[in-house]
Amino acid sequence: MDNKHQSYRPPRLFFYLVSLLLLQLVPPATPKVTTHNDDAYEFKMQEALKYYSENVESIMTSSHETGSAQIETDGETQLEFASAAVDNELRRLHLLQSRLMPLRYAIDAEDEEEEEAQIDYGDVEHEAYIKSMLDPDEWYRYSYWELHAYFSCAAEFIKSKPIPTNERWRDLRDYYHEFVKQDLEDWPLQEGMSPRSYVWTNESYDPPMEPFQSGYKGRGLKAARDIKEGELVFKATNNTIIFTHGHTWRKFLFALYEREGEEEDQLDSETTCDVLVWSWIQRLVPGGPLVIVMDLDNGSLMNEGREDEGWEDPNVKCGKDNWCDFEYYAIKDIKKGEEILCDYREFAMLNAWKNMGL
Numbered sequence: 001m002d003n004k005h006q007s008y009r010p011p012r013l014f015f016y017l018v019s020l021l022l023l024q025l026v027p028p029a030t031p032k033v034t035t036h037n038d039d040a041y042e043f044k045m046q047e048a049l050k051y052y053s054e055n056v057e058s059i060m061t062s063s064h065e066t067g068s069a070q071i072e073t074d075g076e077t078q079l080e081f082a083s084a085a086v087d088n089e090l091r092r093l094h095l096l097q098s099r100l101m102p103l104r105y106a107i108d109a110e111d112e113e114e115e116e117a118q119i120d121y122g123d124v125e126h127e128a129y130i131k132s133m134l135d136p137d138e139w140y141r142y143s144y145w146e147l148h149a150y151f152s153c154a155a156e157f158i159k160s161k162p163i164p165t166n167e168r169w170r171d172l173r174d175y176y177h178e179f180v181k182q183d184l185e186d187w188p189l190q191e192g193m194s195p196r197s198y199v200w201t202n203e204s205y206d207p208p209m210e211p212f213q214s215g216y217k218g219r220g221l222k223a224a225r226d227i228k229e230g231e232l233v234f235k236a237t238n239n240t241i242i243f244t245h246g247h248t249w250r251k252f253l254f255a256l257y258e259r260e261g262e263e264e265d266q267l268d269s270e271t272t273c274d275v276l277v278w279s280w281i282q283r284l285v286p287g288g289p290l291v292i293v294m295d296l297d298n299g300s301l302m303n304e305g306r307e308d309e310g311w312e313d314p315n316v317k318c319g320k321d322n323w324c325d326f327e328y329y330a331i332k333d334i335k336k337g338e339e340i341l342c343d344y345r346e347f348a349m350l351n352a353w354k355n356m357g358l
């Protein structure tokens with residue numbers, strides 16, 4: 001899934017923090033602003049408090065470490081704690097701003113060369129902000145969006161990306177098999193445990209589609225010949241891999257990211273972010289457990305269409321009836337060269353990462 005639309009909306013708190021920051025930078029109109037009686041300030045604090053009570057565990061740990069807050073266990077000190085934590089955030093934001101400047105110039109320079117640049121600075125900035133808050137020692141707890149930020153995927157997807165060659169696909173699959181072997185050595189399967197990751201079938205399939213660059217959508221797939229309504233267009237194969245454990249998928253991403261490349265110490269955002277967005281969650285059987293699925297072949301480049309405003313109509317659907325059985329059929333006649341699009345929501349659970357512990 002070369003998904004450009006699954007973009008993350010920053011929590012509102014971020015904007016409150018930014019406005020708090022701006023309040024500090026812009027000289028006040030009156031000589032002295034007494035923030036205590038300010039309704040907006042009160043509201044921001046309430047929001048901040050809500051946020052901090054939801055994330056209190058990790059924030060307390062980091063605040064203790066930096067010595068920025070004295071925490072008592074009774075509720076009264078909570079507001080105090082929240083304001084200390086917000087101060088802390090503001091300091092981080094200042095830092096972040098200075099770090100972002102060079103990045104923004106780089107993006108602007110690249111921008112001038114692009115004809116129709118669809119660059120969202122906000123996502124990149126927000127991601128850098130999240131990344132600045134992550135503790136690398138806690139990598140095994142990162143959520144889906146924290147992983148997205150840690151690997152700098154928003155910045156990665158600003159670039160236009162080449163279509164992977166067959167060698168690249170093969171290398172990825174080989175590396176996956178190596179990873180599974182290593183993972184089983186690290187943590188052998190006990191009797192009765194089902195595999196944490198496996199290949200879907202031993203069969204291959206040659207789909208009637210080919211990859212191409214699809215304008216602002218990035219890479220996509222188009223029909224390699226005329227396709228009739230009802231025809232099978234794509235199915236899961238021995239290039240389709242399944243993860244039954246969210247953490248094993250997370251480990252795979254880190255393994256890819258830190259894999260030794262041609263250049264030493266080169267972290268591989270490009271591959272890691274690809275694999276991250278090519279992965280989706282679905283149920284293997286109705287009512288069955290959720291698994292993470294991805295195709296390590298051209299199938300991953302299929303873009304999304306929806307019968308909604310602002311989208312192109314889908315022309316392919318997963319499954320014949322209501323159940324997506326890893327087989328995709330044409331829902332209308334498709335002419336050679338037309339882009340293949342399907343509505344991910346029919347089979348993928350786009351917001352289920354938490355359910356996989358991610």
Ligand SMILES: *[C@@H]1O[C@H](CO)[C@@H](O)[C@H](O)[C@H]1NC(C)=O
Pocket residue numbers: 202203
């Ligand atoms: C694929 O697996 C099935 C059963 O699991 C087996 O019968 C078949 O021979 C296998 N095919 C190949 C090409 O290995």
Ligand SMILES: *[C@@H]1O[C@H](CO)[C@@H](O)[C@H](O)[C@H]1NC(C)=O
Pocket residue numbers: 173202203204238239
């Ligand atoms: C997938 O199956 C095909 C046909 O059986 C075989 O030629 C190919 O080597 C298999 N690929 C992998 C990665 O197992």
Ligand SMILES: *[C@@H]1O[C@H](CO)[C@@H](O)[C@H](O)[C@H]1NC(C)=O
Pocket residue numbers: 166169209210211296297298299
């Ligand atoms: C990807 O598409 C190219 C061009 O059609 C084709 O040559 C290649 O076999 C495909 N590879 C995979 C792994 O899907």
